[in-house]
Amino acid sequence: MNKQQLASKIWESANKMRSKIEANEYKDYILGFIFYKFLSNKEVQYLKNELQYSDEDLKTVTEDDEQIRKNVQQNIGYFIEYNNLFSTWLSEKSDFSADSVNVALGAFSRLINKAHKKVFAKIFDTLQTGLSKLGDSSAARTKAIRDLLYLINDIPMDGKQDYDVIGFIYEYLIEKFAANAGKKAGEFYTPHEVSVLMSEIVAYHLRNKSTDIKIYDPTSGSGSLLINIGKAVSKYSGDSDNIKYYAQEIKENTYNLTRMNLVMRGILPDNIETRRGDTLEDDWPYFDEEDPLKTYEPLYVDAVVSNPPYSQAWDPSGKDTDPRYKTFGLAPKGKADYAFLLHDLYHINPSGIMNIVLPHGVLFRGGEEGEIRKNLIEKNNIDTIIGLPANIFYGTGIPTIIMVLKQKRENTDVLFIDASKYYEKEGKSNKLRASDIKRIVDAYVSRTDIHKYAKVVSREQIRANDYNLNIPRYIDSSEKNDCWDIYAQMFGGLPNFELDELNIYWKAFPSLRRSIFKEKNEAYSLLVNENLRESILSHNEVMLFKNKYIDSLKGLDEYLRNEIVENFNTVDISKEEEKIFQIINLRIKDNELIDKYHAYQFLDDQWSKIISGDLEILQTEGFVSVRQVDPNMVVKKKDNKEIEIQDGWKGHVLPFELVQNNCFQEDLNKINAKEEYLAEILSSYSELIESFDDELKEKDFISEDTFVWAEVKKALKEYSDDAEIVNKLKKASSLNAKEKNLKKEIKILRTELEIKTKKYIEEISDTSARDLLFMKWCSPLLTNLLSMSNHVIDGIVEEIQKVCSKYENTxxxxxxxxxxxxxxxxxxxxxxxxxxxxxxxxxxxxxxxxxx
Incomplete structure (x- = not known):
């Protein structure tokens, strides 16, 4: 199930539940049941795979069997008896009751392995205490819960998805319900793209550390930020089990969610240390409360990441001796931003790194915050400041930054990155694209000046600016003011100084400028040929540029086919995208007009949306999955109820459309020809209707520019003495008969083609399947990469045309x-x-x- 299908199912269920519970509470129910299903499935897998239990044997798993209970507790950290398994609830059907859930959740709490109490204790409290809201009677609650169980049974949660299932559901519901909840959702959920960005920065810093890695999020929310950090770090370390996760969260339901998410992503319970508490008031304990003397150990980690609530009130009284703050100062009571920052900084070890998301104001606000900022700069803790686009967090449109700090640094400068202009619009929000993230990370790694984007600023310069870190003070990323030349406005011509600003093109094509412009006088030029595009496209240097670029990509198709199609089983999905990009970049890097980040975006669009998911299927289900055809299930309304029915078939891996376009073109041509004829008939109706006078258009046989066929028959009798009207109506009736026949023929042809396609996929040879996989995975990427030279030329034409248009008329x-x-x-x-x-x-x- 992909994200879109999952979102559709979740939203459909949420709407059904609206009459029973508050919209924002819905996520607590669904996420709680998802986690219970995950734990149930994990226990069943352990019993079947490790202890060789059969389905019949599972029925003997009870709490009274001390041997099996202790075995399961010891190995997975908890125990669920057969009657309380998620799969058992489903099998009970009409015998299932809401009371079964209460009994099961109570038993779960009682049967947690003592060593894993911190991971699982009270994790279902939010769910259990809220069950009573699902209905006024046991029957109503049972029905509501049963509906949720069936929905959840379809949700993937085996950890093999290329996205964080719980994080995605949480983000989706927060976005949908933020208004109803009356909360600033952006304060406790970090969008996936921002999380990935922070993860890449941390992972690069820890790239040479392969063992005993500790990461900590003191405002953990859903836990997704920590999960992404771990995922990115493990790409370098090669072993995800070497990472220990520390998380703290104040809200009970969100704290439970952190733990659920960490466990569901396959993180070992022994590697999870979580704590519910106020991060600022109650710092991470240096000891286990049950044995304070023997367990005293300060928490210092390799990386701290956080997205704390912005500008939250806090109580700084009595904190001046707190080791987190005493050497830097106390944040004002109305804004705890620097309190969170200093907390994070305190907990990283001397070689560690921290990333924190904060509002833009922390860079320039004065008072206590100004003093803290000065101390951080003088103590050389601030490493990088990244300005993010506005409106990328749910519920708030304020500009935000990521600040990167370290305990010890060799250099004393600060890197500023203004990434505020690089994003895509998605609905009402802005979103970082994969290429935007890569651009930021590359700038962070290279730590060099990039025009209008990145600047390395010395401490002396920051001192000269009175420790103000506002990004525009150091990077001018504003758009150039549009200017108008008076002489050109009066006498015509194109100002040479404006054409000089296109120097990147004149440098790449040294003789192009002379060939498309002629001199008006020493300061102004004129176009030689009004057809600018033709002049540029036909220029020898431009044609050479195109041919040279095409040559640079030769052989890439063979590389991609061999790398991911022929050897799909050996592909490391987490690392392959970057590997392919390095190959592409090696081919295009000498061409300064080709933007490597555009190329990366083309690759990521294919990789993240199509290739990685297919590779996952092939690697887990085998190559036989390319021959699998699944029922195409759709939701339709019947008797005012939505029911799911089958509407044809779809390929498990190979799309029907892809197969038909490449293997059944003749069949498609027949269908297309008939559909074109059908479109002509529909167009003829409009022409006929227009030929009637206004009075007749108001008659019953015409309605909203269409014919009403039952009324047309009556009209033929009514106007039998008017030959002109009768002829028009007869023509319309004749066309309608042809329309009906055409629709029947098209339906038959489409059904026959679907059967042919299904049979073809189910019997496809390995070679043909690989050919189609190449067309699905690689052909769109290669086409987009090849088009990049055309985009460059379009850019030249557009830039010159802008100048020409300004002075088109004197x-x-x-x-x-x-x-x-x-x-x-x-x-x-x-x-x-x-x-x-x-x-x-x-x-x-x-x-x-x-x-x-």
């Missing part, structure tokens, strides 16, 4: 046009016939026009 030409219009209006008024008052008005108008 003021004298515009003035002449105005004078001609005035003269025409004056002449027109002379021929007007009017009364004495109108005449006075016209005379005044003529004076304005300058008439004598």
């Amino acid at each position: 003021f004298s030409e515009i003035n002449e046009g105005i004078l001609n219009i005035e003269s025409s209006l004056t002449n027109l008024t002379e021929s007007l016939v009017c009364n004495e008052f109108d005449l006075k008005g016209i005379e005044e108008f003529r004076k304005i026009l300058g008439a004598n």
Whole structure:
């Protein structure tokens, strides 16, 4: 199930539940049941795979069997007896009751392995205490829960998805319900893209550390930020089990969600340390409360990441001796941003790194915050400041930054990155694209100046700016002001100084400028040929550029086929995208007009949306999955109820459309020809209707520009003595008969083609399957990469055309046009016939026009 299908199912269920519970509470129910299903499935897998239990044997798993209970507790950290398994609830059907859930959740709490109490204790409290809200009676609650169980049974949660299932559901529901909840959702959920960005920065810093890695999020929310950090770090370390996760969260339901998410992503319970508490008031304990003397150990980690609530009130009283703050200062009570930052900084070890998301104001606000900022700079803790686009967090449109800090640094400068202009619009929000993230990470790694994007600033310069870190002070990323040349406006021509600004193109094509422009005078030029595009496209250097670029991509198709199609089983899905990009970049890096980030975006669009998911299927289900065809299930309304029914078939891996376009083109051509004829008939209806006079158009046989066929039959009798009307109606009826026949023929042809396609996929040879996989995975990428040279040329034409359009008409030409219009209006008024008052008005108008 992909994200879109999952979102659709979740939203459909949420709407059904609206009458029973508050919209924002819905996520607590669904996420709680998802986690219970995950734990149930995990236990069943353990019993079957490790202890060789059969389905019948599972029925003997009870709490009374001490041997099996202890075995399961010891190995997976908890125990669920057969009657309480998620799968058992489903199998009970009409015998299932809401009471079963309460009994099961109570038993789960009682049967947690003592060593894993911190991971699982009270994890279902939010779910259990809220069950009573699902209905006024046991029957109503049972029905509501049963509906949820069936929905959840379809949700993938085996950890093999290329996205964080719980995080996605949480984000989706937060976005949908934020208004109803009355909360600033952005304060406790970090969008996936921001999380990935922070993860890449941390992973790069820890790339040489392969064992005993500790990461910590003191405002963990859903836990997705920690999960993404772990995922990114493990790409370098090669072993995800070497990472220990520390998380703290104040809200009970969100704290439970953190733990659920960490466990569901396959993180070992022994590697999870979570704590519910106020991060600022109650710092991470240095000891286990049950044995404080023997367990004293300060928490210092390799990386801290956080997205704390912005500008939250806090109580700084009595904190001046707190080791987190005493050497830097106390944040003001109305804004805890620097309190969170200093907390994070305190907990990283000398070689560690921290990333924190904060509002833009922390860079320049004065008072106590200004003093803290000064101390951080003088103690050399601030490493990088990244300005993010506005409106990328749910529930708040304020500009935000990521600040990167370290305990010890060799350099004393600060890197500023202004990434605020790089994003895509998605609905009402802005979103970082994969290429935007890569651009930021590359700038962070290279730590060099990039025009209008990145700047390395010395501590001396920051001191000179009174420790103000506002990004625009150091990077001018504003758009160039549009200027208008007076001479060109008056006398025509194109200012050479404006053409000089296109120097990147003149450098790439040294003789192009001379061939498309001629000299007007020493400071201005004129176009040689009005057909600018043709002049550029036909230029020898431009054609050479295109051919050279095409040559640079030769052989890439063979590489991709061998790398991911032929050897799909050996592909490391987590690392392959970057590997392919390095190959692409190696081929295009010498061409400064080709933007490698555009190329990366083309690759990521294919990789993240199509290739990685298919590879996952092939690697887990085998190559036989390319021959699998699944029922295409759709939701339709029947008797005011939504029911799911089968509507044809779809390929498990190979799309029907892909197969048909490449293997059944003749069949498609027949269908297309008939559909074109059908479109002509529909167009003919409009023409016929237009031929009737307005009175007839109001008759019953025409409704909203269409014929009402039952009324057409009556009209034939009614107007039998009017040959013209009868002929038109007969023609319409004849066309309608053809329309019906065509639709039947098209339906038959489509059904036959679907059967052919299904049979073809189910019997496809390995070679043909690989050919189609290449077409699905690689062909769109190669086409987009090849198009990049055309985009460059389009850019040249567009930039030159902008300059030409500005000076297309001189003021004298515009003035002449105005004078001609005035003269025409004056002449027109002379021929007007009017009364004495109108005449006075016209005379005044003529004076304005300058008439004598």
